[in-house]
Amino acid sequence: MKHVPMGNRRRSWLLLAVLSATLVGALAWWVGGTSERALAAPAAEVSAATLAEGVTEPGVSNDYCLGCHGKPNQVRDLPSGEQHYLTIDSAGYNASVHGSGGYACVQCHTEIRTYPHPESTAQDLRDVTLQNYESCRECHASNFDLTHDSVHQTALDEGNRDAAVCSDCHNPHYQKALTDPSTGELWPNARLAVPQTCARCHSAIYDQYKQSVHGAALLGSADEPGGNADVPTCIDCHGVHNVADPTTASFRLDSPQTCAKCHTDPERMGPYDLSTHVLDTYIADFHGTTVTLFERENPDQETNKPVCSDCHGVHDIRSVADPQKGLQVKQNLLGTCQKCHPDATASFPDSWLSHYVPSADKNPLVYFVDVFYQFFIPIVVGGMVVFVLADAGRRIYQRVKGGAHA
Ligand code: HEC
Ligand code: HEC
Ligand code: HEC
Ligand code: HEC
Ligand code: HEC
Ligand code: HEC
Numbered sequence: 221m222k223h224v225p226m227g228n229r230r231r232s233w234l235l236l237a238v239l240s241a242t243l244v245g246a247l248a249w250w251v252g253g254t255s256e257r258a259l260a261a262p263a264a265e266v267s268a269a270t271l272a273e274g275v276t277e278p279g280v281s282n283d284y285c286l287g288c289h290g291k292p293n294q295v296r297d298l299p300s301g302e303q304h305y306l307t308i309d310s311a312g313y314n315a316s317v318h319g320s321g322g323y324a325c326v327q328c329h330t331e332i333r334t335y336p337h338p339e340s341t342a343q344d345l346r347d348v349t350l351q352n353y354e355s356c357r358e359c360h361a362s363n364f365d366l367t368h369d370s371v372h373q374t375a376l377d378e379g380n381r382d383a384a385v386c387s388d389c390h391n392p393h394y395q396k397a398l399t400d401p402s403t404g405e406l407w408p409n410a411r412l413a414v415p416q417t418c419a420r421c422h423s424a425i426y427d428q429y430k431q432s433v434h435g436a437a438l439l440g441s442a443d444e445p446g447g448n449a450d451v452p453t454c455i456d457c458h459g460v461h462n463v464a465d466p467t468t469a470s471f472r473l474d475s476p477q478t479c480a481k482c483h484t485d486p487e488r489m490g491p492y493d494l495s496t497h498v499l500d501t502y503i504a505d506f507h508g509t510t511v512t513l514f515e516r517e518n519p520d521q522e523t524n525k526p527v528c529s530d531c532h533g534v535h536d537i538r539s540v541a542d543p544q545k546g547l548q549v550k551q552n553l554l555g556t557c558q559k560c561h562p563d564a565t566a567s568f569p570d571s572w573l574s575h576y577v578p579s580a581d582k583n584p585l586v587y588f589v590d591v592f593y594q595f596f597i598p599i600v601v602g603g604m605v606v607f608v609l610a611d612a613g614r615r616i617y618q619r620v621k622g623g624a625h626a
């Protein structure tokens with residue numbers, strides 16, 4: 221007996237829902253159709269059915285949004301006079317890491333569920349970017365938190381609107397997977413593309429890097445094919461989401477360790493026949509000793525001693541054998557020393573062992589003196605031991621022999 225009125229009530233709810241959905245749908249269609257803001261939008265071409273479906277569905281389907289935004293050459297004029305391109309390529313979106321994962325437009329565009337959209341307040345293209353990137357936080361909170369202390373966030377907080385945010389480095393609609401889920405490592409293509417990502421805003425540094433021994437190996441040059449995975453990209457030295465301020469004392473003092481990660485690794489240096497003693501020989505000499513001490517005792521205090529990049533450069537590092545800019549060219553080396561030892565003369569660098577472990581072809585004099593001592597000391601000490609033993613033996617023998625006689 222009880223279930224009859226329940227059924228009636230359910231039926232009337234359903235009727236009400238259908239009625240209101242139709243009403244809202246019709247209203248939305250009417251507003252959409254007559255809106256003067258609908259610039260290039262083919263609002264009238266979107267059928268009431270599609271729209272109504274979008275409105276009543278719990279999550280709005282991508283087809284609904286793409287019904288307008290999937291059409292080519294949709295643009296609107298911004299108050300700044302810039303044109304805002306509104307077309308989203310459906311195939312491109314579906315192939316992206318978010319589209320192929322089944323993510324809906326409205327999971328990022330949480331404020332937009334129907335047309336007309338809430339009034340846009342963007343004055344220019346930069347506003348569009350700055351108004352939308354925070355939607356990433358919902359699902360990528362850890363990367364979002366990492367950016368808090370980055371140089372980019374600091375610049376943004378100081379009012380520099382050009383500082384990088386998520387969607388400057390990742391296209392929200394067409395981003396492909398970056399990491400291999402089975403290893404957590406970057407896909408090789410993603411790694412190759414890193415310098416170009418930074419180059420969008422740091423093009424002068426990119427141009428230097430491209431010419432450097434590292435950049436040429438990664439990006440290719442007249443004599444190299446590129447694609448080398450052993451050399452650093454921007455983010456191996458700077459980090460990604462937490463790019464630190466490179467002008468601080470602590471960044472400078474830490475920087476030799478950044479270089480050392482690779483330059484002391486025999487596996488990585490092997491193919492290039494490069495010394496893996498560049499860090500320990502650097503630390504052992506008068507310059508490195510002080511830097512290392514500072515790093516340990518006063519990481520925030522400026523030091524005037526050279527770090528690797530004072531001699532080798534930073535973004536423009538060349539092979540030491542480079543005929544124009546390499547440090548084997550006496551004049552280049554002297555110029556480097558003179559940055560801090562202004563009175564240095566042509567023979568000044570000769571006083572320095574460079575940072576090689578001495579060998580027959582590098583610093584032969586020191587090497588042969590070393591070798592000499594390597595033999596001289598064992599021979600002298602060994603000879604003494606033999607002499608003392610022989611002498612003791614003789615004395616014992618004589619005493620035993622003498623005792624037997626007595
Ligand atoms: C009826 C056509 C139509 C439909 C459907 C539509 N849009 Fe739009 N969209 C437009 C037009 C036209 C603009 C230009 C600005 C305006 O008129 O509000 C726009 C602008 C936008 C913008 C830029 C807003 C800004 O502040 O610059 C975004 C983002 C957007 N739409 C997302 C969506 C999403 C997500 C959906 C699906 C829920 C969707 N649109 C459905 C026509 C449509
Ligand atoms: C992963 C989050 C995300 C998803 C998913 C997403 N968007 Fe966006 N969308 C953004 C962000 C961020 C921007 C601002 C881009 C910028 O900086 O110009 C944006 C901008 C737009 C714009 C303005 C044009 C532009 O590029 O500036 C339109 C239109 C738009 N989105 C429509 C869509 C539609 C349609 C879908 C689904 C097919 C969709 N979006 C899916 C994050 C997303
Ligand atoms: C609704 C949840 C959601 C939102 C919002 C979202 N993403 Fe994602 N994103 C994912 C998922 C799920 C993946 C695939 C799994 C993964 O690799 O983390 C992904 C993958 C990615 C990847 C590739 C990761 C990799 O290792 O290959 C990038 C880059 C990315 N998202 C950037 C963004 C950016 C930028 C925004 C904001 C514009 C954004 N996402 C908003 C859910 C989201
Ligand atoms: C200055 C450029 C830049 C900015 C800004 C940036 N990213 Fe990235 N992001 C990268 C690069 C380059 C990689 C690939 C390198 C890596 O994974 O180590 C990456 C990797 C990722 C990945 C996949 C690997 C991982 O670490 O999980 C996700 C997800 C991601 N970014 C999301 C975001 C989100 C969300 C934001 C905004 C809070 C953001 N990114 C801001 C450049 C940037
Ligand atoms: C959308 C533009 C944009 C992109 C893309 C971008 N940056 Fe930046 N970056 C800026 C702006 C703006 C500043 C702050 C102004 C300045 O000091 O140059 C900045 C500052 C920096 C600084 C500090 C400069 C200083 O003198 O203190 C470093 C380091 C840096 N970015 C590294 C990177 C790296 C690495 C990437 C790529 C992963 C990258 N940026 C991508 C815009 C960008
Ligand atoms: C081998 C390590 C290394 C690589 C690779 C590298 N950097 Fe740097 N970068 C540094 C160091 C060290 C400094 C600090 C330089 C100084 O003390 O003058 C620096 C400084 C900077 C600065 C701020 C100072 C300036 O010169 O404006 C920016 C911006 C920057 N790097 C961006 C980039 C970008 C973009 C790339 C990739 C194209 C890149 N870096 C590649 C090590 C590196």
Ligand code: HEC
Nearest residue numbers: 433437450451452456478479482492528532538539540541
């Ligand atoms: C990600 C690993 C990596 C990092 C980090 C790195 N390097 Fe390298 N570096 C290499 C590799 C690999 C080569 C050999 C490239 C080639 O010859 O094609 C190289 C080459 C060089 C050379 C040229 C040697 C010669 O004469 O041929 C110098 C000098 C150099 N690096 C200095 C530095 C300095 C200084 C830093 C830190 C600011 C640094 N590197 C950071 C991997 C690295």
Ligand code: HEC
Nearest residue numbers: 476479483494495498499502526527528531540547548574
């Ligand atoms: C005071 C200047 C100076 C400093 C500081 C310095 N170097 Fe060097 N480095 C040189 C000179 C000079 C040479 C090469 C001399 C020659 O071959 O005649 C060299 C050679 C090298 C080579 C080539 C090795 C080979 O086997 O051909 C590498 C790699 C290198 N340095 C890396 C580093 C790293 C990493 C640091 C920091 C830990 C560093 N250097 C600090 C001046 C310096």
Ligand code: HEC
Nearest residue numbers: 506510524525526527530553556557559560568569571572
């Ligand atoms: C970034 C600055 C800087 C550069 C570049 C530099 N030096 Fe020095 N050097 C110093 C400072 C500072 C000291 C003092 C060290 C101390 O007293 O602890 C020093 C000390 C020395 C000393 C010890 C004797 C003395 O005068 O106190 C020699 C030898 C020396 N440097 C050689 C060189 C050579 C050779 C080069 C070039 C390959 C070079 N330096 C490049 C800063 C630099």
